Amino acid sequence: xxxxxxxxxxxxxxxxxxxxxxxxxxxxxxxxxxxxxxxxxxxxxxxxxxxxxxxxxxxxxxxxxxxxxxxxxxxxxxxxxxxxxxxxxxxxxxxxxxxxxxxxxxxxxxxxxxxxxxxxxxxxxxxxxxxxxxxxxxxxxxxxxxxxxxxxxxxxxxxxxxxxxxxxxxxxxxxxxxxxxxxxxxxxxxxxxxxxxxxxxxxxxxxxxxxxxxxxxxxxxxxxxxxxxxxxxxxx
Numbered sequence: 395x396x397x398x399x400x401x402x403x404x405x406x407x408x409x410x411x412x413x414x415x416x417x418x419x420x421x422x423x424x425x426x427x428x429x430x431x432x433x434x435x436x437x438x439x440x441x442x443x444x445x446x447x448x449x450x451x452x453x454x455x456x457x458x459x460x461x462x463x464x465x466x467x468x469x470x471x472x473x474x475x476x477x478x479x480x481x482x483x484x485x486x487x488x489x490x491x492x493x494x495x496x497x498x499x500x501x502x503x504x505x506x507x508x509x510x511x512x513x514x515x516x517x518x519x520x521x522x523x524x525x526x527x528x529x530x531x532x533x534x535x536x537x538x539x540x541x542x543x544x545x546x547x548x549x550x551x552x553x554x555x556x557x558x559x560x561x562x563x564x565x566x567x568x569x570x571x572x573x574x575x576x577x578x579x580x581x582x583x584x585x586x587x588x589x590x591x592x593x594x595x596x597x598x599x600x601x602x603x604x605x606x607x608x609x610x611x612x613x614x615x616x617x618x619x620x621x622x623x624x625x626x627x628x629x630x
Contacts, residue, residue, distance in 0.1 A: 410625075518547045
């Protein structure tokens with residue numbers, strides 16, 4: 395894979411995951427995001443057998459098959475959090491959750507990267523249009539295949555008014571000045587390093603991990619949370 399994102403290639407996002415069980419009262423309703431992803435409907439859900447929901451049983455489980463590093467606190471007033479082994483039952487929860495709009499909408503938001511602070515014009519963005527989002531059991535990874543798209547700013551970019559007026563006075567206000575000013579911003583023809591995009595996505599998923607955003611199952615006295623532990627980007 396090259397060092398820069400290609401807008402003409404397919405990519406695979408690989409998200410390594412863990413599942414935590416949190417013993418607590420029922421979590422409060424998560425805040426509704428007031429932002430919506432700026433993209434058309436690009437999703438085409440994969441109908442292959444990997445999407446089958448192989449766990450429709452609705453019985454509550456205490457998930458006693460957790461790893462040995464459970465919380466040592468004996469205080470009933472504190473939440474007990476521990477990482478659990480990903481059993482076939484939990485695989486079913488993950489796959490069911492990945493098909494819900496709740497996750498897919500958040501996934502769109504996370505993989506939409508505003509580029510203004512990377513010297514691109516205000517309003518420009520890089521978005522990942524995924525064709526599928528699936529959970530792969532053998533390596534405990536969420537895989538999404540799709541293409542990166544560069545979103546142009548809504549209006550032609552221009553430098554700030556103060557800067558523009560200074561250049562206008564200094565150069566006599568000829569027409570070439572305006573086009574020169576606009577070329578100060580990067581465009582889709584400029585390189586977007588894969589390592590930088592990966593770093594941005596990792597930071598975004600870490601924020602979701604902190605707030606335990608991805609609740610895949612709720613029992614009577616506990617709930618299961620999906621955590622994204624690492625991100626990789628591969629050209630297909």
